[in-house]
Amino acid sequence: MKSLVYKEYGEPSVLTIAEMPKPQIKENEILVKVEASGINPVDTYFRKGIRKVESFPHIPHFDMAGTVIELGSEVTTHQIGDRIWASNAKGASGEYVALDSSIAFPLNELPFTHGAAIAMPFLTAHLALFFRGELKEHDIVLIYGGSGAVGHAAIQLAKLKGSTVITTVSTKEKEKIAKAAGADYVINYVQSNVEEEIKKITNNQGGVSLILDMSLSENMEADLNMIKNGGKIITIGSPKNNTPPLLWRQLNQKNAALLGLLLFTVPKDEYIKAGKEISESISEGLIEAHQMEVFKLAEASTAHQALEAHQILGRAILVHS
Known part of the structure; x- marks a missing residue:
C-alpha cells in the first residue's frame, strides 16, 4: 500500500x-x-x-x-x-x-477532512474536562489557547455543559476564532495581564474552578494564583520543560488538584465514552x-x-x- x-x-x-x-x-x-x-x-x-x-x-x-x-x-x-x-x-x-x-x-x-480534524483535539479536550476535571454546569473554566486545536474544542464542550468559559489568545484574529467557538471572555495575553483580568471576571471571588493548561512549566505559578480554593488544574502538556518544578506549598495552600492527561494511556472505557459523546454532539450539530x-x-x-x-x-x- x-x-x-x-x-x-x-x-x-x-x-x-x-x-x-x-x-x-x-x-x-x-x-x-x-x-x-x-x-x-x-x-x-x-x-x-x-x-x-x-x-x-x-x-x-x-x-x-x-x-x-x-x-x-x-x-x-x-x-x-x-x-x-x-x-x-x-x-x-x-x-x-x-x-x-x-x-x-x-x-x-x-466530510472525511472534518473527521480527521475532530479526533485527537476533541478527545483530549473532552477527557481533560470531564474525566479528569469533572467539569460541572456553572463552573468557571480557564482554557489556555482558545484558537488552538484543543482549546477550540474545549471551549465548545465546556459551553455545551453550561460552564462559563474564559480563554486566552495572542491576536485579534485568534480572538475572533475563540469568540466564535463560544467563549464568554477572551483575554489577549499580549495586551493584558491574565491574572488581573481573571480577578476582574471572577469579581475577586477566589478564582476559577478549573484550568486547562497546555504548557505547565510556563504557567504553573500563574495557575496557582488564579485557581480557586479546591479547584483543579488539568495539564495536557509542558513542551518547554517536561520536568517542571512542583510548587508544592502553593498547591497545598489552595487545596488544589494538579491532574495529568495523556490520551494514549487513558482507560479504554473512558476513551470510548468520550468518543461516543463527541460523535453524538457532532451529529446533532452542537459542536464542529x-x-x-x-x-x-x-x-x-x-x-x-x-x-x-x-x-x-x-x-x-x-x-x-
Whole structure:
C-alpha cells in the first residue's frame, strides 16, 4: 500500500511516500481505507526523535477518517462501508489502517477532512474536562489557547455543559476564532495581564474552578494564583520543560488538584465514552471541527514545516486521494 513514511528521525524533509505492507486485521479489528489524516504537534515530536517510534520505516500520525472495508471475525459494531473517524490509529497516514473496532466512531455524513480534524483535539479536550476535571454546569473554566486545536474544542464542550468559559489568545484574529467557538471572555495575553483580568471576571471571588493548561512549566505559578480554593488544574502538556518544578506549598495552600492527561494511556472505557459523546454532539450539530488547511499526502513535509512554524491557524489535514 502507498504510505507516508520516514526512515530516520529528522526535519520535515525525512517524510516521503513509499510502498508498505497492507495491515492484517485481528478478530476484534476493522480494516479502514484512509481518506484523510490529521497532523498534531505530537507527530512532529515523534518525527524529530523527541519521542521514539518502535521501528523504521515508520508510518506517522494517529488521527484519521475513512471507510470500513473489512471486518474481523468478532466485530459486531460495524459494517462494510461505514464511514468512521478515529484517533490512536497507529499508521494513520497509510493507505489502510487496522483498527480496534471499539475506538472507531461514526462519522455519518460529515466530510472525511472534518473527521480527521475532530479526533485527537476533541478527545483530549473532552477527557481533560470531564474525566479528569469533572467539569460541572456553572463552573468557571480557564482554557489556555482558545484558537488552538484543543482549546477550540474545549471551549465548545465546556459551553455545551453550561460552564462559563474564559480563554486566552495572542491576536485579534485568534480572538475572533475563540469568540466564535463560544467563549464568554477572551483575554489577549499580549495586551493584558491574565491574572488581573481573571480577578476582574471572577469579581475577586477566589478564582476559577478549573484550568486547562497546555504548557505547565510556563504557567504553573500563574495557575496557582488564579485557581480557586479546591479547584483543579488539568495539564495536557509542558513542551518547554517536561520536568517542571512542583510548587508544592502553593498547591497545598489552595487545596488544589494538579491532574495529568495523556490520551494514549487513558482507560479504554473512558476513551470510548468520550468518543461516543463527541460523535453524538457532532451529529446533532452542537459542536464542529476547527478550520483547517488541507494538504495532499505528498505535501506532508510542507504541512509539518508549517505546523512547527505556527503558520497554521486551525488543523493541518492530509487528504489521501
